[in-house]
Amino acid sequence: MMELRDVTKHYPQGRRIVRALNGVSLRIEAGEFVSIMGPSGSGKSTLMHLLGALDSPTSGQVFFQGRALHLLPERELAEVRRSRIGFIFQFFNLLPTLTAVENVALPLLLAGQRRGKALGPAYEVLDRVGLSDRAGHFMDEMSGGEMQRVAIARALVVEPEAVLCDEPTGNLDSHTSAEILKLLRSLPEPGKRSVVMVTHDAQAAGYGDRTIHIRDGLIDADELVVARTTHAITVPHA
Numbered sequence: 001m002m003e004l005r006d007v008t009k010h011y012p013q014g015r016r017i018v019r020a021l022n023g024v025s026l027r028i029e030a031g032e033f034v035s036i037m038g039p040s041g042s043g044k045s046t047l048m049h050l051l052g053a054l055d056s057p058t059s060g061q062v063f064f065q066g067r068a069l070h071l072l073p074e075r076e077l078a079e080v081r082r083s084r085i086g087f088i089f090q091f092f093n094l095l096p097t098l099t100a101v102e103n104v105a106l107p108l109l110l111a112g113q114r115r116g117k118a119l120g121p122a123y124e125v126l127d128r129v130g131l132s133d134r135a136g137h138f139m140d141e142m143s144g145g146e147m148q149r150v151a152i153a154r155a156l157v158v159e160p161e162a163v164l165c166d167e168p169t170g171n172l173d174s175h176t177s178a179e180i181l182k183l184l185r186s187l188p189e190p191g192k193r194s195v196v197m198v199t200h201d202a203q204a205a206g207y208g209d210r211t212i213h214i215r216d217g218l219i220d221a222d223e224l225v226v227a228r229t230t231h232a233i234t235v236p237h238a
């Protein structure tokens, strides 16, 4: 359902060029939970931005549900981002002046739904992440794990076909991380929704079905997770 074909991403930086991705090809099927690992600066976030239609490649092709994103104008990319993809990028953009349920409803409000209509689904997903009793809290009245669950609920409220997470457990203690990872694990639906997660933590990666290792803007290894969670063992993916 998501595919990169020989994708490069180069950033001009003064007189130099930063080569963030150097020819990456990969395919992620609907229903898969894929973890992305690799050293700092290896190109993981750049890869996520391309998968999520947040940026365009320098060369190569990007497909989402069979649509060629590299050919779409910005207006249509924005529509793909808004209605088909849920982003969970480290507490990002949770608005402090809104309550939890208003934050969750935000993508629907931005898509033009009326407040009265948007709040219903927002309460439903808040319930799904176990936060119905925190719906009226502001962000500074919640724990890190709760805020991260608000971010997940907000990503889910549009019923996305892909959920993209960049270090979703980066700032959390191990117990709270495990809660968030179990929640993410429950999201992929066979033939429907996939999850892609960047993580530095091999144990977190073990919650997925498959781990892709990136190094210097290239795929270094692509492995299936054969024993999930705590002591994951991996084998090469064909």
Ligand SMILES: Nc1ncnc2c1ncn2[C@@H]1O[C@H](COP(=O)(O)OP(=O)(O)OP(=O)(O)O)[C@@H](O)[C@H]1O
Pocket (backbone or CB within 6 Å): 011, 012, 013, 018, 019, 020, 038, 039, 040, 041, 042, 043, 044, 045, 046, 047
């Ligand atoms: N907008 C940009 N302009 C110039 N260079 C960039 C830009 N974004 C990223 N880079 C560079 O591209 C490379 C890959 O960056 P990227 O953010 O994808 O790394 P990462 O693997 O996510 O690292 P981290 O684990 O630290 O988040 C880095 O060398 C970075 O400095």
Ligand SMILES: [Mg+2]
Pocket (backbone or CB within 6 Å): 044, 045, 046, 166
């Ligand atoms: Mg990054």
